[in-house]
Amino acid sequence: MNFEFTEDQVALRDAAREAISRQRTEPVPGTAEHNPKLWQALAELGALGLPFSEEVGGMGAGPVEAMVVAMELGRAGARTAYSESLTAATLLREDDALGTIIDGSRLVVPALFSPNRAWSPTPVGVRADGDSLTGVREPVPYAAASPAVVTTALDGEGVGVFLLDEPSLIGTRLDLAGQPARRLDGDAALVQRAVNLGTLLLCAEGLGAMESALHLTVEYLKSRKQFGVPLMKFQTLTQRAADMYTSLELARSAVYFLAMTLAERPDDATAVSRTKVIAGKAGRHIGQEAIQLHGGIGMTAEYAVGHLTARLTEIEHTYGDTRYHLTCLARGISAHGALDLVS
């Protein structure tokens, strides 16, 4: 059991931190926008291909390394399609298109959300007849950047995976009817595997965002004066900051462990659900308290902390929220007695 980064992982973290700080743009409220310069910087770092084999153009590293990059994105408050791209790349497997994703020349995102429908990895309401799809996906992430799209659909046999090279989108809405699509070699198990990796990366990005939110809050409590004294003189505030730290460190343990787990068992959906719950609760707690302990400044668009909370909220709602994952876990509680994490 070892929770420490290797030297290579620390070097990757530092390189990612440096590249992100150079290319990031100031956060703005609203739907995430694609930043091609930052994207290219990530590609040059090899970050877009970290967990994929060298034969397909990847780096031959694993989920732990991808987690390291995602944490840095979260820490910097840089919204990117990182989780989306690695999810899509997992769905593409060894397809020819994979190389162009990894080298950053083409943005491919998963289109797995259905409008007015709670999250499910099963594409209810999206049908396939051969390569011909019907149904609607919305919202498609980073739609304004005209990405290629990987989506899923049900046919008579089960779940199929489809690539749409040049989908026609209206806003973030993708009506699949009549759009050229190509069926890939994939099924429900592959979708779960891809979503597992995507969820890890979202949790890792959230962990970075939580770290920054706490850091900003602590610095604010030290420097902001009211009633003639720094806010840190008020225990009603510092005790709450201590609770934020507690939530952060619990989430860190869980996210690190999930990365190690997926490196060995990429299909372990239970491990993913547990971590999404832990990180989801921590993200809510830290995000909300970070704004509250800042007071009014935390509400403003020019200050970072509210954007971190907004991102944590997006992450909570992607690939199943805390309710969804608790529901999954609750179904399985009788399948084991005492927990055993180390075997």
Next chain:
Amino acid sequence: MERGLTPQEQQFREEMRDFFTTKIPQDIRDKVAAGVELSKDDFVRAHRIMHVAGLAVPAWPVEWGGQDWSDLQRYLFLDEMQLANVPAPLAFNANMIGPVIAAFGSQEMKERFLPPTASLEIWWCQGFSEPESGSDLASLRTTAVRDGDEYVVNGQKTWTTLGQHADWIFALVRTDPDAARPQQGISMLLIPMDAPGVTLRPIQLIDGGHEVNEVFFDDVRVPVDQLVGEENRGWDYAKFLLGNERVGVAPTGWIKRKLAAAKEYAASTACGETTLIEDPLTAARIAELECDLIALELTVLRVAANSHGGKPDPASSILKLRGSELQQDVLELIADIAGTSSLSWDVDAASEIPEWAHHATPVYLNFRKASIYGGSNEVQRQVISTGILGLKG
């Protein structure tokens, strides 16, 4: 980063599991499982079996019977012990005064006290808190005045856990009332409970049990060779004592076992046409508590794996806080599962209600102590906010 145990660690774990599940008498383990108060004899039997196997005082220096274990081995030892419903070696001996004497006592004191402390021939109790000194321990008022080769001790201690079984007490006393800071005038004395002038009075708690006591000192004469280390250094020893334990602070094995029991209890409690474990809110509550526990246990493992002898991972500061909260959460869950079956605390042969349900409420009430003792959770938050976050109030 690497998940899982090495083959050696796996083997160590299996040895521990084998020992605790086969060598500790079943009647003791059954009592622990049911939440029944253990007798002195139960504690002594379990402790001595562990002592003979070299497992009663693993955290001590090897020359005094300790084991040269890694923090991860220590975690595995505790985890298996708690999962098997085995009562821990007496904490006052194994985790508190033993390590203090081993670190700060004279050679003579070590030879006199460490062997009987390890074997539980001496049962120790702790004399720290006083009626006016709870979280503000350094304000303690019990005095020890030097008179020739003796100290004369006067004052009162309280919350003395299992003092009714104790042979000796290790007490913090004020030896220099004029010290610049209250912490600087404190010493640690070892006092026999049968010394003239020592009186013990039980305190009944909200669970109806007798677990803690008041101890009064009335002109108690204590030979100076029962002073631990140096005079007026008692505060340092007390801090060492309280900060000595890293991985054992959060009893995750105990919580895991209770949570597994809670699932069995829920599955055996009828609810409508099914059982409580089929009830969506109960199932979700259990699932959420499992997640909370996983996050805590992984943090314990992280601290254990990252502490290479020297400075512990700062995340260790959250273990007492979260460990006590989750102990309380799981007992609250069990009491709620028991529901109306918990309303009668009395176990009698005619009852159809299982023993655990009769005990559920008193055990739940008893463990409200967990967030108060050993540095209340508010003190723990203070330690985090000042020591880790640098928020100097």
